[in-house]
Amino acid sequence: MSSHKHTIVIVGYGGMGSYHTQLIEENGRLEVAGTFDLLAERRSASEAAGYTAYASYEEVLADPKVGTILIATPNDVHKEIALAAFRAGKHVICEKPVAMSSDEFIEMTQAAESAGRVLMVHQNRRWDEDFRVIKEMYDHGTIGSLFQLESRVHGANGIPGDWRHVKAQGGGMLLDWGVHLLDQLLFMIDSKVASVSSSLSFILGNEVDDGFEAVLQFENGVKAIVEVGTTNFITLPRWYVKGTEGTGVIEDWSLTGRIVTRNQESEKLEPTPIRAGVGLTKTMAPPSEGATITEALPPAAELASSFYTNFADVIEGAAEPIVKNPEVLRVLKLIEAIFAAAETNQTIKDFDLY
Ligand code: NAD
Numbered sequence: 001m002s003s004h005k006h007t008i009v010i011v012g013y014g015g016m017g018s019y020h021t022q023l024i025e026e027n028g029r030l031e032v033a034g035t036f037d038l039l040a041e042r043r044s045a046s047e048a049a050g051y052t053a054y055a056s057y058e059e060v061l062a063d064p065k066v067g068t069i070l071i072a073t074p075n076d077v078h079k080e081i082a083l084a085a086f087r088a089g090k091h092v093i094c095e096k097p098v099a100m101s102s103d104e105f106i107e108m109t110q111a112a113e114s115a116g117r118v119l120m121v122h123q124n125r126r127w128d129e130d131f132r133v134i135k136e137m138y139d140h141g142t143i144g145s146l147f148q149l150e151s152r153v154h155g156a157n158g159i160p161g162d163w164r165h166v167k168a169q170g171g172g173m174l175l176d177w178g179v180h181l182l183d184q185l186l187f188m189i190d191s192k193v194a195s196v197s198s199s200l201s202f203i204l205g206n207e208v209d210d211g212f213e214a215v216l217q218f219e220n221g222v223k224a225i226v227e228v229g230t231t232n233f234i235t236l237p238r239w240y241v242k243g244t245e246g247t248g249v250i251e252d253w254s255l256t257g258r259i260v261t262r263n264q265e266s267e268k269l270e271p272t273p274i275r276a277g278v279g280l281t282k283t284m285a286p287p288s289e290g291a292t293i294t295e296a297l298p299p300a301a302e303l304a305s306s307f308y309t310n311f312a313d314v315i316e317g318a319a320e321p322i323v324k325n326p327e328v329l330r331v332l333k334l335i336e337a338i339f340a341a342a343e344t345n346q347t348i349k350d351f352d353l354y
Contacts, residue, residue: 012073075170144245172208
C-alpha cells in the first residue's frame with residue numbers, strides 16, 4: 001500500500017460532485033486536490049467548502065500533482081472529459097451512466113488502455129445494504145433457489161433537476177436509476193440474459209422517460225422485474241423475491257423486511273377456505289397455522305472492500321477492480337436492448353451483451 005494519498009480532482013461540483021468530497025475524505029488513501037466546474041457559482045461553492053477551484057479543465061490536466069480525475073458532470077460530457085484525462089496521463093473515476101452508449105464506452109476503455117491508465121465506473125449501488133441482503137439470499141439459498149426478483153424504486157417527485165429532462169444530455173430514468181438496478185442484477189446473477197421486454201413511461205410529458213418497467217429472463221430460469229417510477233405517491237417494496245422455499249420482502253432503505261419460509265417440520269394441512277370479496281377461496285387462503293416460519297432478513301453479503309479503497313488498490317496494481325469494465329459494457333448494452341424493446345414493443349432475444 002502506498003504511503004502517500006492519491007490526489008483527485010472532481011470535475012462537476014454539483015450534487016454528486018460535492019457528495020464525493022465527503023466520501024473521499026472518509027477514505028484515508030485518497031484526497032481531494034480541488035474541483036473544476038463550468039459554473040462560477042459552483043466554483044465559489046467549492047472554495048467556500050475549502051476545496052481549491054481550478055479555473056479551467058486545462059489547468060487541472062496540467063497540474064502534475066493530480067493523479068485522478070473524478071467525473072461528476074451530466075452524462076453527455078463524460079466521454080470528452082475522460083479522453084482528455086487519459087491524454088494527460090490521469091486515471092479516471094466516472095459517474096454512472098458512464099457514457100451515452102456502449103460505443104462511447106468502448107472508445108473510453110480503449111483510450112484508457114492505450115494510455116495505461118485506470119478507468120473505473122462509480123456503480124456504487126453494488127454496496128447498498130438492501131442489495132447485499134438480496135445477494136446473500138441469492139448466493140446462499142436462504143429461501144431456496146431464487147427464481148423471481150422484483151426490484152423497484154418509486155418516487156413521487158417527477159424527474160429532478162435540469163439536464164435529467166434532456167435526451168441529448170442523457171436524461172431519463174432508465175439511464176439514471178435503471179443503470180443501478182440493472183448493474184445490481186447482472187453483478188449478482190451469474191447467467192446470461194435470454195430475453196428482455198419493457199415499456200417506458202412519459203406520464204409527465206418530458207422528452208425522456210420518467211420511469212420504466214423491464215422484464216428480464218435469464219438462461220438459468222431466473223426472472224427479474226425492474227421498475228422505476230417517479231409518480232408513485234404510494235411506494236411498492238424495494239425488493240420482493242420468491243424462492244422455492246419461501247418469499248422475501250425488503251420494504252425500504254431502512255431495511256424493514258422479513259422472510260417467510262415453509263416450515264419443514266409442520267404436518268402438511270389443507271388451508272381452511274376464507275371468504276375473499278364476495279367469493280370463497282382455498283387457493284388464496286393464508287397458510288394453515290404453523291405451516292410457515294417468519295424470520296428477520298439475513299445479514300448482508302460482504303464485498304471485498306469499499307469502492308474507493310478498491311480504486312486505490314487498483315491504481316497501485318494490488319487488486320482487480322470490483323466494478324469491471326466488461327460488466328459496465330454489458331449493462332449499457334442491456335439498456336440499449338431495453339430502449340429497443342420499448343420502442344418496438346417486442347421481446348428482444350438476439351443479444352450481443354457478451
Ligand atoms: P448536477 O447537475 O447536480 O451537477 C453537475 C455539475 O456539473 C454542475 O455543477 C455543472 O455546472 C457541472 N458541469 C457541467 N458540464 C461540465 C463540464 N463540461 N465541466 C465541468 N463541469 C461541468 O448533477 P448530479 O446530480 O451531480 O449528477 C452528476 C453525475 O453524477 C451524473 O452522471 C449522474 O448520473 C451521477 N450521479 C450519480 C449518483 C450515484 O449514486 N452514483 C447520484 C447522483 C448523480
